Amino acid sequence: MKHKFGVKIMPREVILDTQGRAVEQTLKLNHLDVEMCRVGKYVELEIEGTADDARLKAEMIAKKVLHNPLIETYEVKGL
Amino acid sequence: MKHKFGVKIMPREVILDTQGRAVEQTLKLNHLDVEMCRVGKYVELEIEGTADDARLKAEMIAKKVLHNPLIETYEVKGL
Numbered sequence: 001m002k003h004k005f006g007v008k009i010m011p012r013e014v015i016l017d018t019q020g021r022a023v024e025q026t027l028k029l030n031h032l033d034v035e036m037c038r039v040g041k042y043v044e045l046e047i048e049g050t051a052d053d054a055r056l057k058a059e060m061i062a063k064k065v066l067h068n069p070l071i072e073t074y075e076v077k078g079l
Numbered sequence: 080m081k082h083k084f085g086v087k088i089m090p091r092e093v094i095l096d097t098q099g100r101a102v103e104q105t106l107k108l109n110h111l112d113v114e115m116c117r118v119g120k121y122v123e124l125e126i127e128g129t130a131d132d133a134r135l136k137a138e139m140i141a142k143k144v145l146h147n148p149l150i151e152t153y154e155v156k157g158l
Contacts, residue, residue, distance in 0.1 A: 002114055008085075008121050023122065023145070032140055035081055036125035042087050043102065046115035061111055066102070 010040035089119035
């Protein structure tokens with residue numbers, strides 16, 4: 001059976017998020033001020049196997065391949 | 080009061096997602112085959128105001144500034 005997962009990868013709080021700052025400034029110029037803006041990535045995966053195996057694989061992919069632990073945090077969710 | 084929203088922006092189904100294909104191939108080379116992989120963006124916004132105003136503003140920002148309707152779809156969620 002196929003299982004779908006969403007992996008959200010965001011820059012760590014302590015990291016200066018240049019993309020987020022750029023979006024924030026663009027919004028300000030357009031009179032759409034926000035208190036905070038951070039930009040990350042979102043990866044959707046579809047994995048074949050049992051529910052447990054698929055989740056383990058998704059977690060491993062997110063941990064080992066998709067995110068850079070020095071500057072990013074990740075979160076895996078079933079979809 | 081401050082309200083936090085997450086905006087998920089994904090390439091449309093009909094669009095060839097080159098980033099997703101690259102990730103898929105990298106996973107395959109590492110014996111971590113997946114059925115499908117698509118890569119999008121995730122933007123976290125914090126907006127000041129009443130709950131309704133903040134949501135409207137988040138929706139407008141996502142619609143008008145953050146996504147390109149030709150090639151992307153978006154989804155706004157309260158966090």
